[in-house]
């Protein structure tokens with residue numbers, strides 16, 4: 001069916017819908033990863049966004065249940081150049097189109113995603129409307145009437161209702177075993193060394209998996225859990241997850257995290273890093289068009305080492321607002337924005353990017369081990 005993507009500044013694109021039909025609005029953004037569309041679609045941090053993939057052909061390996069980063073899709077709409085009609089992958093059990101139809105997600109193909117991306121890069125992030133039923137004028141109006149990403153709290157929509165213990169399935173996929181027919185190859189998990197509590201602001205499964213694979217037992221809790229309740233569990237450390245929306249709109253979370261500073265080792269990723277920024281008394285701001293993809297260069301200022309990282313964020317820490325006690329440890333080499341911080345006195349650090357990848361490079365995977373080492377050092381100090 002004919003579909004229209006309209007931006008709030010009046011620019012429009014026409015294409016064909018796939019999956020669901022109807023009308024949806026959200027913030028238009030682009031992701032430059034060459035693979036990993038399923039991880040992007042199911043990453044809760046994309047809540048409220050209409051995502052464009054710059055890679056020209058999408059859907060070629062279908063959907064495989066184990067590759068989802070959460071229980072279902074979170075994007076508000078999906079914009080691509082060309083949809084591959086026939087998925088080819090032995091692990092896939094569904095075509096992207098059918099997955100979208102099942103979950104009521106509107107996709108649009110046949111879009112000049114290069115022109116759209118260049119426009120967003122020069123004009124900045126914008127609200128958008130994706131529709132199969134409105135006229136062009138109506139669609140532009142709907143984009144203009146959509147709520148802004150700034151000030152939006154989407155964490156309350158994606159956090160787990162009840163707490164749970166992460167059960168690691170430790171599966172590393174390989175080709176099917178020819179003699180047993182079994183698919184998947186199970187890796188041995190290390191014994192549990194540390195028990196931590198993870199705040200779920202929209203956590204990706206591969207973060208929980210990476211933590212477990214580094215010797216953590218992970219108890220996941222709702223985003224509204226009080227600092228008192230977390231400390232009552234007496235964890236060895238606390239993890240602050242990624243998540244959607246504007247980090248500045250989460251005062252009720254900043255206040256709880258503030259109470260945890262100096263009490264336990266803390267590690268934060270993406271939204272977790274931005275929440276720590278606020279808890280330290282710093283501020284975040286909206287980037288012009290965000291960092292989303294698998295090739296973002298980050299420099300570790302302490303070692304000079306450069307990592308190619310997986311990223312997905314539209315806001316960033318304002319370095320000028322950080323108090324004396326906080327050191328900027330990492331910067332993005334494309335625009336020099338803050339990508340990592342560390343407390344000078346307490347065992348607390350965070351990164352703006354995604355060491356768990358999924359999708360993207362694994363250069364930064366060492367942070368999970370660093371967190372384990374930091375807890376070891378803290379325990380040794382307390383026992384000394």
Ligand SMILES: NC(=O)CC[C@H](N)C(=O)O
Pocket residue numbers: 045241242243244245246247269270271272312313314315316
């Ligand atoms: N991946 C994330 O945690 C994203 C954090 C935040 N929602 C941002 O866009 O900056």
